[in-house]
Amino acid sequence: MDALAAVTDRxxxxxxxxxxxxxxxxxxxxxxxxxxxxxxxxxxxxxxxTVEQIAAIVAECARHRVPFVAxxxxxxxxxxxxxxxxxxLIVTSRLRRILAVxxxxxxxxxxxxxINLDVxxxxxPYGYHYAPDPSSRQICSIGGNVAENSGGAHCLKYGxxxxxxxxxxxxxxxxxxxxxxxEAPDAPGYDLLGTVIGAEGTLGVVTAVTVRLTRDPxxxxxxxxxxxxxxxxxxxxxxILAAGIVPAAIEMMDALAIxxxxxxxxxxxxxxxxxxxxxxxDGPAADVHAELAVVTRLCERSGAFxxxxxxxxxxxxxxxxxxxxxxxxxxxISPDYIVQDGVIPRTALPEVLRAIAELSADTGVRVANxxxxxxxxxxxxxxxxSAVPGQEDRAEEVSGAILDLCVAHGGSITGExxxxxxxxxxxxxxxxxxxxxxxxLVRCAFDPDGIANPGKIFPxxxxxxxxxxxxxxxxxxxxxxxxxxx
Amino acid sequence: MDALAAVTDRxxxxxxxxxxxxxxxxxxxxxxxxxxxxxxxxxxxxxxxTVEQIAAIVAECARHRVPFVAxxxxxxxxxxxxxxxxxxLIVTSRLRRILAVxxxxxxxxxxxxxINLDVxxxxxPYGYHYAPDPSSRQICSIGGNVAENSGGAHCLKYGxxxxxxxxxxxxxxxxxxxxxxxEAPDAPGYDLLGTVIGAEGTLGVVTAVTVRLTRDPxxxxxxxxxxxxxxxxxxxxxxILAAGIVPAAIEMMDALAIxxxxxxxxxxxxxxxxxxxxxxxDGPAADVHAELAVVTRLCERSGAFxxxxxxxxxxxxxxxxxxxxxxxxxxxISPDYIVQDGVIPRTALPEVLRAIAELSADTGVRVANxxxxxxxxxxxxxxxxSAVPGQEDRAEEVSGAILDLCVAHGGSITGExxxxxxxxxxxxxxxxxxxxxxxxLVRCAFDPDGIANPGKIFPxxxxxxxxxxxxxxxxxxxxxxxxxxx
Numbered sequence: 001m002d003a004l005a006a007v008t009d010r011x012x013x014x015x016x017x018x019x020x021x022x023x024x025x026x027x028x029x030x031x032x033x034x035x036x037x038x039x040x041x042x043x044x045x046x047x048x049x050t051v052e053q054i055a056a057i058v059a060e061c062a063r064h065r066v067p068f069v070a071x072x073x074x075x076x077x078x079x080x081x082x083x084x085x086x087x088x089l090i091v092t093s094r095l096r097r098i099l100a101v102x103x104x105x106x107x108x109x110x111x112x113x114x115i116n117l118d119v120x121x122x123x124x125p126y127g128y129h130y131a132p133d134p135s136s137r138q139i140c141s142i143g144g145n146v147a148e149n150s151g152g153a154h155c156l157k158y159g160x161x162x163x164x165x166x167x168x169x170x171x172x173x174x175x176x177x178x179x180x181x182x183e184a185p186d187a188p189g190y191d192l193l194g195t196v197i198g199a200e201g202t203l204g205v206v207t208a209v210t211v212r213l214t215r216d217p218x219x220x221x222x223x224x225x226x227x228x229x230x231x232x233x234x235x236x237x238x239x240i241l242a243a244g245i246v247p248a249a250i251e252m253m254d255a256l257a258i259x260x261x262x263x264x265x266x267x268x269x270x271x272x273x274x275x276x277x278x279x280x281x282d283g284p285a286a287d288v289h290a291e292l293a294v295v296t297r298l299c300e301r302s303g304a305f306x307x308x309x310x311x312x313x314x315x316x317x318x319x320x321x322x323x324x325x326x327x328x329x330x331x332x333i334s335p336d337y338i339v340q341d342g343v344i345p346r347t348a349l350p351e352v353l354r355a356i357a358e359l360s361a362d363t364g365v366r367v368a369n370x371x372x373x374x375x376x377x378x379x380x381x382x383x384x385x386s387a388v389p390g391q392e393d394r395a396e397e398v399s400g401a402i403l404d405l406c407v408a409h410g411g412s413i414t415g416e417x418x419x420x421x422x423x424x425x426x427x428x429x430x431x432x433x434x435x436x437x438x439x440x441l442v443r444c445a446f447d448p449d450g451i452a453n454p455g456k457i458f459p460x461x462x463x464x465x466x467x468x469x470x471x472x473x474x475x476x477x478x479x480x481x482x483x484x485x486x
Numbered sequence: 487m488d489a490l491a492a493v494t495d496r497x498x499x500x501x502x503x504x505x506x507x508x509x510x511x512x513x514x515x516x517x518x519x520x521x522x523x524x525x526x527x528x529x530x531x532x533x534x535x536t537v538e539q540i541a542a543i544v545a546e547c548a549r550h551r552v553p554f555v556a557x558x559x560x561x562x563x564x565x566x567x568x569x570x571x572x573x574x575l576i577v578t579s580r581l582r583r584i585l586a587v588x589x590x591x592x593x594x595x596x597x598x599x600x601i602n603l604d605v606x607x608x609x610x611p612y613g614y615h616y617a618p619d620p621s622s623r624q625i626c627s628i629g630g631n632v633a634e635n636s637g638g639a640h641c642l643k644y645g646x647x648x649x650x651x652x653x654x655x656x657x658x659x660x661x662x663x664x665x666x667x668x669e670a671p672d673a674p675g676y677d678l679l680g681t682v683i684g685a686e687g688t689l690g691v692v693t694a695v696t697v698r699l700t701r702d703p704x705x706x707x708x709x710x711x712x713x714x715x716x717x718x719x720x721x722x723x724x725x726i727l728a729a730g731i732v733p734a735a736i737e738m739m740d741a742l743a744i745x746x747x748x749x750x751x752x753x754x755x756x757x758x759x760x761x762x763x764x765x766x767x768d769g770p771a772a773d774v775h776a777e778l779a780v781v782t783r784l785c786e787r788s789g790a791f792x793x794x795x796x797x798x799x800x801x802x803x804x805x806x807x808x809x810x811x812x813x814x815x816x817x818x819i820s821p822d823y824i825v826q827d828g829v830i831p832r833t834a835l836p837e838v839l840r841a842i843a844e845l846s847a848d849t850g851v852r853v854a855n856x857x858x859x860x861x862x863x864x865x866x867x868x869x870x871x872s873a874v875p876g877q878e879d880r881a882e883e884v885s886g887a888i889l890d891l892c893v894a895h896g897g898s899i900t901g902e903x904x905x906x907x908x909x910x911x912x913x914x915x916x917x918x919x920x921x922x923x924x925x926x927l928v929r930c931a932f933d934p935d936g937i938a939n940p941g942k943i944f945p946x947x948x949x950x951x952x953x954x955x956x957x958x959x960x961x962x963x964x965x966x967x968x969x970x971x972x
Contacts, residue, residue, distance in 0.1 A: 178921050190928055194679070286770075287770055345591075431675060438678065
């Protein structure tokens with residue numbers, strides 16, 4: 001009996017029938033996450049109801065050296081939850097209890113399958129919300145947010161998931177259970193919490209998450225500014241930040257993205273705009289009022305030809321609807337598209353956008369730009385039609401070339417969508433061998449057999465014994481060959 | 487020739503004579519850090535001038551399996567820089583260059599020996615400062631701050647060192663060099679930066695630090711409030727925070743601490759006060775003005791009988807002088823003292839302070855309390871006279887009993903001074919075996935020979951091969967006995 005079959009038998013014995021999927025047609029349902037062109041049918045899918053079940057499943061995987069992959073809502077855009085053909089996909093969506101709401105110390109404790117927006121809903125009666133707000137917040141899970149260190153429009157001011165998670169419970173790849181992080185301001189011991197956040201499930205399965213709540217601001221104002229092009233909108237962004245104002249969000253959309261959003265949501269963005277900025281200010285009412293005056297003036301100076309302040313929540317929601325629907329809306333103007341995710345220093349914004357436009361003109365591949373302008377986090381949408389031979393390949397090339405542009409301008413290959421299965425090959429562009437080997441040594445400390453989401457993040461997954469400690473001084477072997485170093 | 491002698495020979499060959507100390511009398515100068523009752527004369531002291539020298543020294547230590555300990559200014563209060571008798575003490579105080587000041591993106595890059603306050607001095611012309619402000623900021627080094635994840639009075643609002651360090655260069659315990667952290671909002675790969683911050687030099691030697699600057703606030707107001715006792719001052723603290731105000735700092739001193747501060751600095755705290763609160767508000771002028779009115783009212787309601795707002799920087803400085811001199815000032819009223827450091831939930835403040843007072847009355851050991859009231863970080867100063875037989879032991883007992891109180895009330899054994907050599911034995915009170923073993927596995931990933939600051943943090947330092955993966959499922963050995971797992 002092969003190893004996966006052995007694990008399957010044990011899991012069937014441990015879990016109720018409704019929690020175990022082995023039927024090929026149903027397994028296929030889980031073949032991809034939000035990165036739909038990477039597909040692998042998992043060997044086994046389990047939908048545990050409890051932490052103890054997760055620990056038992058992982059322990060069985062460890063015993064038989066069978067890979068496992070955790071999956072939340074499956075909305076990730078880098079293939080972090082891409083299954084393993086010979087492995088177990090552990091779906092956490094049934095662990096959806098809110099375990100504690102403690103507004104008095106600004107904390108909520110949730111199971112990993114809890115939906116992002118449900119944390120805010122639980123906190124709302126007390127005047128709080130959960131700040132990280134991916135565009136997918138209505139469906140994405142907190143466990144997935146932790147795995148990918150998710151961002152969102154308001155992370156410009158409030159920071160990414162890592163800044164809002166105070167502690168997690170983790171099932172380690174040997175089936176053990178640990179708690180990482182505490183509520184103390186500076187806890188003793190190693191802070192391994194930050195390492196696990198954004199590790200994309202390669203260090204274990206998160207089974208409980210304590211998050212920090214953010215007090216609702218006294219006032220919120222949302223401004224829509226229309227420009228003739230992205231150069232002017234970029235200049236306005238720089239001017240606002242240089243004035244010392246940190247808006248809750250500054251989002252930019254270019255002409256093609258506006259066209260798509262209009263087609264999908266009738267959000268009423270100004271006609272003829274080559275770019276729009278959405279600037280949201282929040283805080284004490286007096287500050288918001290004063291900042292709005294400055295932002296308005298700076299947008300005008302940068303060439304804004306329409307400035308519209310949302311009069312109420314309905315208008316604000318409409319402005320955001322266009323932006324939040326951004327990716328899906330592109331489906332209205334193109335049968336297929338790739339969502340790219342890269343970061344550049346804000347100062348490089350005009351130059352990189354021009355280079356993307358040239359790339360698009362040279363290749364005939366259309367690119368729509370929707371992005372978090374405030375922190376230079378680009379989301380170019382590269383459009384193609386998979387029915388036309390060659391288009392997908394060309395789109396992939398353009399998408400890769402955009403990442404090259406980001407790196408060449410001192411940026412990063414991912415802003416908030418993660419590495420997953422999609423970008424592992426790009427990691428050497430940002431890290432030295434010594435940097436990557438140090439990460440792999442930590443991975444091996446947690447997971448010596450490499451069974452936790454293998455093939456993700458690292459460009460050259462190695463057996464743990466193969467990672468060279470090559471950075472050691474060279475004039476004599478510090479260890480006899482074959483010695484145990486662990 | 488023994489291993490240390492071999493390393494000494496190599497270091498003499500690599501470094502100039504002025505950088506190598508082997509003379510017993512001069513070695514003794516380095517026998518302790520700020521935790522003066524823990525003393526070990528180091529085997530060798532080196533004062534490198536460059537990163538390359540540090541890497542070479544560590545590589546030699548690795549080759550000969552000789553322990554090394556990094557030391558900045560030696561102001562740490564938990565013995566994190568306590569030397570090793572058979573090891574090398576690497577003093578970083580000559581690496582004191584400010585490598586870059588980049589106000590345009592709010593960054594400063596420094597060598598590890600740079601003094602905390604010098605970062606603020608470098609940033610001041612641009613309207614910025616470095617927020618973490620230990621009371622020792624005039625002499626403590628950034629490298630030491632990173633090792634201990636140092637806090638300070640203003641960390642209530644602005645957070646600890648970990649929140650202000652964006653990247654470090656690290657010489658790993660094999661002599662390799664890596665960079666951890668980036669300036670991207672959500673970098674790919676593992677975030678190992680947070681693990682190294684606060685690891686007290688057990689994962690390597692930090693050789694460069696990129697810090698985030700904080701914009702100087704438009705307005706600052708400092709309020710001194712006198713109460714009859716700590717109960718009232720604690721109630722005022724709770725009321726201020728419950729009102730949704732986050733002051734830059736809320737510091738409390740009890741009667742004995744006030745007496746010491748007055749004796750040392752003539753800071754003019756109100757006569758007859760059983761406790762004082764220092765509340766500092768900063769931010770936009772309009773907010774500070776509005777918040778001051780609320781804070782004043784809440785202090786009055788809680789029983790403040792004197793309220794004094796600093797009229798100018800000189801008065802503000804005088805108020806802070808009393809607080810900052812707090813520890814040293816105690817020398818005026820007691821020949822010896824232990825600085826304890828623990829955390830409790832703010833709500834437990836009155837109860838724990840009463841328990842400390844009872845402990846003091848029962849044992850006859852005087853305890854002065856100076857602390858960061860806003861985040862529940864206590865600094866009880868336990869007074870004794872080492873010339874009186876038995877007093878030191880009794881003081882140690884009282885100091886330990888205070889930590890027990892903290893843990894019993896759901897707090898932590900250290901707020902900001904670290905574990906070091908002082909508190910390793912207390913770690914099991916806060917962590918399970920599985921938690922501690924996970925940390926040790928990470929330590930071993932970086933340092934399989936256990937040469938980087940051994941004996942610190944972990945209560946039972948083990949050879950790396952001895953850490954059980956005991957949390958694995960038990961019904962069958964996953965590894966054959968003696969197998970390599972790394």
